[in-house]
Amino acid sequence: MKMFAIPALASALALAACGDAVDNSETAETAEVTSADATEAATDVGTIVDVAAGNEDFSTLVTAVTAADLAETLSGEGPFTVFAPTNAAFAKLPEGTLEELTKPESKATLVGILTYHVVAGETSAEALGEAIAAGEGTAELTTVNGSKLTASVDGEAVILTDAAGNTSTITATDIEASNGVVHVIDTVVMPG
DSSP, rough: OOHHHHHHHHHHHHHTTOOOOOOOOHHHHHHHHHHHHHHHHHEEEEEEHHHHTTTTHHHHHHHHHOOOTHHHHSSSOOOOEEEOOOOOHTTSOOOTTHHTTGGGHHHHHHHHHTTTEEESSSOHHHHHHHHHTTTTTTEEEEESSEEHHHHHHHHEEEEOOOOOEEEEEEEEEEEEEEEEEEEESOOOOOOO
């Protein structure tokens, strides 16, 4: 947090060097308030589950995560990278699929699908782009369920290809959470 105090002290030193009187105690208090405000803002960002629950475009995802009993896991320390399907992405599934997956007897299948959308560690959009470039056009991501997702670029879009060869486009990136990062996708990816 000292990085917030440095600009305040630098300003005070610059003003003092110009011959202006500076009340250093007031500058130090301002620096402490700025630091405290920044710390509070950083902790205001909730977990990945909190971020999803706070956006109605992810209500289907939250319902699925709850049915799979993954809310506690995805609220854990992490960090995680989540490729989060929107409600519209879930609506692309064949009719009745989501209802079937959220039944108690389908829990293992649902867990497998949802954990296929999660990668251990925090991978920003920039890091994903660098991995694609280093992989000469593709990057293979190992998901939490152990299966692979392939990321590539098509024009300006980053595309995820699942185990069955189906694709999903990343439509928004780098939504920060206290335990990782969320990238929004337009289609549910399947582990195979």
